[in-house]
Amino acid sequence: MFKLTHPKLVTLAETEGYAEIADFLEDYAQGSIVPAICMAPDCDHTAELEPDQRADFREACGRPSMKCGLVIAGMN
Numbered sequence: 001m002f003k004l005t006h007p008k009l010v011t012l013a014e015t016e017g018y019a020e021i022a023d024f025l026e027d028y029a030q031g032s033i034v035p036a037i038c039m040a041p042d043c044d045h046t047a048e049l050e051p052d053q054r055a056d057f058r059e060a061c062g063r064p065s066m067k068c069g070l071v072i073a074g075m076n
C-alpha cells in the first residue's frame, strides 16, 4: 500500500518541482539518485540520496532523520 499523501512526501515532491506526487515517484522509482527529506517535524531539509551514500545525508542534515521519497511512499 503506497502512502502518497504523507505531508513530508508532498513537501519533497513540491521542492523538486512536481505538482503530482505520482509523477515524482515515477521519475525516481528507477533512478540511482532519489531525493530525500528530513522526517523531523521542525525541519524540511532535502537532499538527493544515492543508495550507498546514506552517511553523507545524515551529515547534510545534522540529524539521522533523512528518508528518501520512495521509502516514505512505501515503495522501497
Ligand SMILES: [Zn+2]
Binding pocket: 038, 039, 040, 043, 044, 045, 061, 062, 063, 065
Ligand atoms: Zn533535519
